[in-house]
Amino acid sequence: MVSISLYKLVLSASLAALLTFSSAAPIPTPKPGNLDACGILSSTKTSELTYEVIVNCYQAIPYDPSVAATTMSTVYTLFKDFYAFRDSALASDLQKPFTCPPTDILGRLKTIEATKYRNDYSFHKAVNDAVSSLYDAHASYGIDCYRAVIFGQRLNLYAPVIDGKQSIRVYRDHLNRGYEDCLVTKIDDHDALPYMQTWSNRLSYSKDAGVRLSKALASQAYDKSTGKFEIIAGDFAETVMVPERAYVKYELQCANSQAPVVLNEKWVVLPRIEMAFKDVNSYVENICRAPADTEPVANSLHKREEIMNPGLKYAVPPPRRAAFLDLDLDPLNPLNAPAAAPVQEEFQDATRLLATKATVMYALKSRPDTGVIVVYSHDAADASEETATIYKGLQEFHRLRITNIIIDFQSNTGGYVNFASSLVQLFFPNENQFDMSLPSDLRVTKSVQDLSTKAFGKTDIPFFNAAQYVDISNLTPYNSDALFLNPVTLTRNSRQAQYTEKMTQTPYNFMTTQKLTTFPWTDNAAQIRILTDGRCGSSCALSSHYFNTLNKVAAYAIGGIHGDPLSMFSFAGGTVSGLGDINKIYKIMNVTSPLGPLPYKGDVKFPLIEVYARGRDIPLEYDAEYATAAYRMDYTPENARRRDVMWTQVANDAWRKAA
Incomplete structure (x- = not known):
């Protein structure tokens, strides 16, 4: 081993989005033979990192009652007062394909609060496990210092x-x-x-x-x-x-x-992060502990991207590649990798036609009547630009005399809500602006009411500004803060809470043209199929619901457990936010937040808004009847490695050739 003063945690190119940097000054090299568990980690070459070295450092950090108490106060209040599905999670009679036990998140957090743990890592793992028990990918507890690798x-x-x-x-x-x-x-x-x-x-x-x-x-x-x-x-x-x-x-x-x-x-x-430390104490101070908030409030107002607007991005990271495990990839020098080579023809039975920021489009060779749109992400902030580009691809489909379309949502973890509706409008144009609107509501507490009163009409303030919502009963915008000031009481699984009345977000409408009517698939569910592995999440889940439930497009689901039904989508709860985002809004509005900052660097993510299928009183997140795909497929050694084989299987089943 070679002792180094700066422990460099370098991320592979495929995980560059997770990289975090430290402003800490380099730490002097510790003396040999005088190292604790984190000191040993600091002196270990990146290429020689082992499971034991990491775990020993994590578990060497002592349990700190003050850190635990501050953390639990914030996390408990967040899930008590803001988490949309606090009481829905108590349901014990979920229908298939949903198979998860009820979770009393408040009860679990209270148990953690009353427990003294053997080390700091065990405490934070217990909090993480409690949040994970909600089976909601929008809800997460992530602390940087225990996700260092x-x-x-x-x-x-x-x-x-x-x-x-x-x-x-x-x-x-x-x-x-x-x-x-x-x-x-x-x-x-x-x-x-x-x-x-x-x-x-x-x-x-x-x-x-x-x-x-x-x-x-x-x-x-x-x-x-x-x-x-x-x-x-x-x-x-x-x-x-x-x-x-x-x-x-x-x-x-x-x-x-x-x-x-x-x-x-x-x-x-x-490694995932780059930091400096020499022992347990400096690991806690430099990697774990959150810095003091010194950012001026005025500057926050200009950071629009950091305060997630109603066109929310996903909370779950995009799919990761396993490339860092390949022998020919140097994990110490990933950012100097050569530029990607020009795209070559990848499939025997599919020709690539066009790629956009969120999709890639193919034509099947053995089925020249069938085109495929792989919607690999909903991460398209400019829905108008994205749908305009996809429209060019649809024009090419039409020129090639394609009449059937497979929309492949596999591994799509979500993105922007605006894109969720505009994508569907390319195939089922809105007759009026609320065609894609679904009933929704939010939790209401005294602190939320205090915030909403100041936030009303402020265009830069999301979530708690009633002016951005529409009364679902009469489809008119709110002209006062009555949405939050006059809540209704709902009882779910024997627990009561206050919510807004049913409303919907101001819809996004893709301004279609008459040219869409020339396409054989426009307003024609028989010529469209969606394909999913159930991991279609967040705003992708909304697109799936729009296609399948509102417009009767049949869904094929692949993978899962052989013989069991499978969901089309996951975590359909709307509008994910985080502790940092909420506190920033309170700070900008000069209202005291009920949520203190976490003592350690990290965040708590959670969904703020419940979304419902029309005519239902069960949130879509828990409504198994509207989540199940009608058609099931299994992975085989062939279709698991060649997506064109899978597409052809769907096409042959959906549109059997005439005898």
Whole structure:
């Protein structure tokens, strides 16, 4: 080992969006033989990081009752007074495909508050686990100091169905040992498939166990930086949370060997942040502890992007690539990687036609009547510009005499709400501006009322400004703060809370032209299918609902648990925000926030608004009847690796050729 004064945690190129920098000054090199657990970490080469070194440092940080008390006061108040689904989460009778237990988030937080933990890490893990138990990807508790690295496995797994039987198999072996598609018979000495189903139930991404299984395993997602579909390792093989032990034990059965292959695969450790520390105390001060808030209020008013407007972006990071596990990638020098090569033809049975900021469009060769739009993200802030570009692609479809369209939402974690409705309007143009509007409401408390009174009519203030909403009963904008000042009381699972009356957000309307009527698929659900793996989340979930429920477009869902129904979408709760965003709004409006800042760097994310299907009193987040796809598909070794095979399977099933 070589002692270094600055512990450099360098992120791979595929994870550059997560990079955080420190302004801390370099710390003098500690003397050999005088190192605590974090000092050992600081003196370890980046290329020599191990599970044990990371865990020992994390667990060496002592439990601090004052940090715990301050944290719990803020987190408890946030979920008590702001979290939209505080009481819906108590439901114990969810219909399939939703399979998650009820969660009393306030009760769990109270238990944590009353417990003294053996170290600081155990306390923050308990808070994280409590929030994760909501099975809501919009709700998260993230503390930087315990997410300093990514743990990766060099085996990526998937769950194809072969001859009617589902099993766990190797999707990719990053060491090129020839294990691809070997049957995984055991993981950590347990039968692999039930083990993985149980393991995936710890994931908070979806209320559907099938979606959670898919989220745990490897798949593919379009990467606009390469212009190709790249491997997503899955949460089992790539995580910022500390795994249970230093390695995973696999037992494989491969076609070219009668004897089982037993592997003890250690975790590869890749840094996420760059900071300076020399021991436990400086780790806490430089990496964990939040700096004092010294930003002038006036400056905050100009940071419009930091205060999420009603066209919210996702809280869940975009899909990650497993490229950092490849042998030919230098994790110490990822930012100097060569520019992506020109996009080459990727599929045997699909021709790429056009790419936009959020989509890529293909024409199937074996089905020249069928086009595919891969909507890999809803991260399109300018909905008008994005839909105008997609419209050019639709014109090309029409020129090629394409009549059927598959809209592929797989691995789309969301983005902007405006794009959710404008995308659908390209196929089902609005007759009036409220055609895509859904009933919604917000939690109301005294502090929310105090804020809303000052925020009314302020165009730069989102969430609590009644002027940005429309009365759902008469479709007229609010001309006073009555939406917040006259709340209604709702009882859910025997617990009462105050909410606004049903309203909707001022809609976004894509101004279509008469040219849309020349397309064979316009207002014609029979010529459109949506394809999803259930991970279509947030604003993508809204697009899915608009297509399927409002416009009767049939949905195909792939993956999950063989034989079980599968959700079209996940975490449909509207308008995700964070503790930092809410406190910033209170500060700008000069109203005392009930939420103190966290003592450690990080944030708490949560959904503020409930969205309902029309005519329903169950929030869409919990309304399984409106989440289930009518058509099911299974992964196979062929369609899991070639998206064009999957598209052709959908097309052949949906639009059978005339005899």
